[in-house]
Amino acid sequence: MTAWSVAWLIAKKDLRIERRSRVLTNQVLPFAGVTMLIFGFALDANKAVLELVAPGLVWLATMFSLLLLVQRAFAVEGDDGALDAMRVAGVDARAIFLGKAIGLVIQLLLLEVVLLFAAVVLFAETIPAGGVVLLVTTLVSATCGLAAVGTLYGGLAAGSKGRETLLPLLTLPAVAPVLIGATRAVESALGTGVAELSDGWQWVGLLTVFAVVFGVGGALAFGPLIDE
């Protein structure tokens, strides 16, 4: 079995657990929705401001939800010592990393689509046809970076005391470039404020480099990190 097929099996297993437990749909999505609502309260439901900052709010809500999803992804492994069991069974750590990351990517993409929809409804965003390609590319590249960082730090924090507080402390500064890049790129795609469509692509470049660095770095570092 190649590492890729093992990774795909792990991702499928994670998604199946999520489908059956419905934590994503019953808890994480509502949480993200509430976050979008309270952003509206914090910004005094000022329509002009909300329309301007909506892309940033979408990504901020995504990142907060990322923390929940990562906790969850490793809680299901940690409870029965499944992570150790997989390592003892000789499963390649890189495959575990990839599998967990792919599972996260799919869940996050789903979440982002819902959040964008919320931005359209709540903050009066419009998605111009010309920006769709940029928007989709941004979502995919940013999400890969987020999932890689989340998986890496989630694996590190898994099973140790104080992991709930350690994960945000490690993850949020690390994903700062994604927050900046993805927000600007989505602004370009949606044409909010003064953002031009052509500005967006340099951000996609940054997001791709970020995803590759943390994807490769994470896959290599994951083994040493989770081994006891």
Added chain:
Amino acid sequence: MTTLEPNRTPTDSELVAERSTGTRATRAIGIAVVVAMAWLLLFALVFSPADVNQGESVRLMYIHLPTIWVAYLSFIVSAIASGLYLFTKNHSLGWDRMAGASSEIGVIFVGLTLIVGSLWGRLTWGVFWQWDARLTTTALLFVTYIGYLAVRRLDGSHHQRAKRSAVIGLLGVLLLPLVHWSVRIWRSLHQEATILNTDLDAEIDGLMFFSILVGLVAFSLLYVWLMLHRTRVMAMEDLLDDRGLDVALAERRAEGGVR
């Protein structure tokens, strides 16, 4: 070192008392630090002139530049030591402690730089903070290494700690150019980069330049002194941990009547 009776386990206080982190070399460096700091104070506050534009507030530069220099130096040393731990064959914990001590010092000095910098910013720009690429990157560097220090405090064996923190340390180094890149294009799209008056160009007053140099020497010496003591304290802490385990094992054995 005091000799202990063969069958008695030493108490914690005895373990610590039998060793000190000071040696003749560290004492000499310590005295050099005090002298250099006094020298720096003299040049920074008395000899060097006030700036034409900034007036007396320019004197903050003599702390600001040396502290960020020590911070960068610390993080570079930490990254190299992390790499050496991971990629050398015997995985010596000495490298790990060096990386840890250096990062601790780095975090303190980045913190100082941010505090002094924001005070200086208030005096010259009228605001504590500018969303400028350099400042933002520095702030993120600060929180990233606070995270690194938190990872070092996770429970587990010494080698686990070393492996985790080395990986985080090296990833932090990879992250830095990405952060800087992103913040730079972000700010350049939205506003012109802030003109900082700290660039060392040919126009800087000779005496000011010399004072900065004094600051760099003084703070570098301080870094060396802190490093020597901190790595030794860490070595002692590790030793105490190991001994603590041995003591606990011996107690359990004694309870079970096994010798």
